[in-house]
Amino acid sequence: MRNIFLFIRRNINFFTFLILQVVALWFLFSYNRFHRAKFLGIANEMTGQINSQYNKVEDYFTLKEENRRVHQLNDSLLNLLPRNFLRRDSSMSLLQDSVPYDTLGNYRRYFSRPATVVYNTVNAQKNYIQLNRGSRHGIRDNMAVIGSDGSAVGVVVNVSPNFCQVMSLLHIQHTVSVSLKRTGDLGTIEWDGKDPRYLVLKRIPKTVEIKNGDTVLTSKVSFNFPPGYMIGTVTDIKLDNTTGMYLLKVKTSANFYNLQQVHIIENIEREEQVRLFEETKKKIEEAKKISR
Amino acid sequence: MSDLLRNILRFAFFILIQVYVLNKIPHLHRFITPYIYYLFILWLPFSVSRQWLLVIGFLTGLILDYFMMTPGLHAAACLLIAYVRPFIINILAPKDTSEFNYREPSPKALQWTPYAVYVFILTLLHHGYMVFLEWLSFGNFLDFLIKVIATTGISMLLVFTAELLVPRKLKFRTNTA
Structure with a gap:
């Protein structure tokens, strides 16, 4: 016994090294x-x-560049405004923000909050963005994040009281369901960890006709992202012969190098959708077990 | 300035440079990530005990990790070089210790060639181990090799630039001087 203690004492440095190394690897x-x-x-x-x-x-x-983008978005919103007023009673459309239903039976499904980027990288293979909104401002996991020019940026994955951490599209484990604007076909977008300007679009069958410059949008079947926000444009078309699917190179429309102002978009009915999804899965699986 | 204060300031400086300059500069290439923060560990005084060296190395890496959202990755690599550092210094330091009254490792204290070897070995260990841990979850072997070599190359460049740019007070004050 004494010898063991002596041995440990003599090699105390090595044991400290081992213990700390194990702690680091455990982290x-x-x-x-x-x-x-x-x-x-x-x-x-x-x-x-x-x-x-x-x-x-x-x-x-990056103030100048950012101003230009904000101005663009404001401009497009201004263009939308008169159309809204033409369609319905102006007093009612003013109320739309505070009540979930308007007179036409349209209801609010997505709610947006502005936020500022406080930290962002593009160099790693797992890139995260930190925003200055947290649980105190109503941010929760799985909310979508849209850039100031309306292009998809990422999904909230962690929240502290005043900040939240966003998994950027430039993250090798991140997949998002998307659709082609021209044909409406669904696919998934990923990042291969190579060039932060390009993403990879997979799972589009080769029967679909694709041209360079086709626009890729967020799809209608995602729980996180609202439909119709731009992901990017197709720049390179390759066919994967083993699967019969395309491997498309997509140039991101969001400029990840200088993100500053973003919108965090909440799907108000997400919980209900996910619950229904989970319950259906459970129900079908149980039915299968019983019928066996 | 005391050694403690000097090293605390140096630590803050290196972490800030790493997080806000080197991680922010436009992407050079997907294999090349410039690193310099570990120079803090290479520059620690000779007088730091091996136990403390390990603790300091671990914390340095961990703090950088929390900035970069990779808990444990840099901590493991820093710990490794903090552990190996005394062995390398023992081999490379001049044998006649009567006139050896330098504070910390530097080209003057060790001579240029041994110092370059010292930096090179620890840089290679740091990057090799770190890229290896990254590679376990993602990547292929050729990527791994190229990444280690490229990252080591650019880091050596940065270290020697820092060596030439940053003036350091190197000697202890002795009675004889």
Whole structure:
């Protein structure tokens, strides 16, 4: 027994090294696909404070570009306004923001909140974006994030009281359901971890006719993303002969290098949709078991 | 300035440079990620005990990890070089210790060639181990090799640029001087 203690004492450095190494690897490998890291909540608050200080300075450098985009979006919204007023009673359309139903029976499904990017990378293979909105502002996991020019950016994966962490489209584990604007075919978009300007669109069968420059939009069948927001345009068409599906290279319409102002979009009925989905799965599986 | 204060400032400086300059610059190539923050560990004074060296290395890596959302990745790599550092210094340091009164590793303390070897070995270990851990979850072997070599190359470049740019007070004050 004494010898064991002596042995440990003599090699104390090596054992410290081993223990800390195991702790580090445990941190690394327990960082699972739900992106819940150890102590991330506390660390998120701390890095968030520093990041927002840094961001105050950094914002000045891209102000001009950002102004142009905001102006563009404002412009397109202004163009939409008169049409709304023509269609329905103006007093009613003013009320639309606060009540879920308007007189035509249209109801609000998506709700948007503005947010500012405080930290963003494009160099890693798993890129995250940090925004200055958190659970105190009503942000929850799985809300979609749209850039200031209306192009898809990512999905909220973690929330602290004042900040939230967004899994960017530039993340090798991120897949989003999308559709082609011209033909309406559904596919999934992924990132191969190579060039942050291009994404990969998969699962479009070769029977579909595709041209360079086709627009890719978020699909109607996603729980997170509202339909019709732009992902990018097709720049390169390749056919994967083993699967009979296309491998399309898509240029992102969001500029991930200088994101600043974004919208966080909440699907108000997401919980109900997911619950229905899960319950259906359970119901069918149970029915299968019984019939066997 | 005391050694402690000097190293705390240096630590903050390196982490901020790494997070807000090197991680932000436009993407050079998908294989090349410039790293310099680990120079903090290479520059720690000779007088730091091996136990403390391990703890400091671990915390340095962990703090960077929380900025980069990769908990444990850099911590593991930093820990490795913090553990190996004393062995390398033992091999490379001049043997006649009577006139050896330098504070920390530097080209002057070790001579240029041994110092370059010291930096090169630790850089290679750091990047090799880190890219290896990344590679376990994603990538193929050729990517792994090229990434280690390219990243090591650009980091060596950065380290020697830093070496030439940053003036350091290197000697202890002794009675004889």
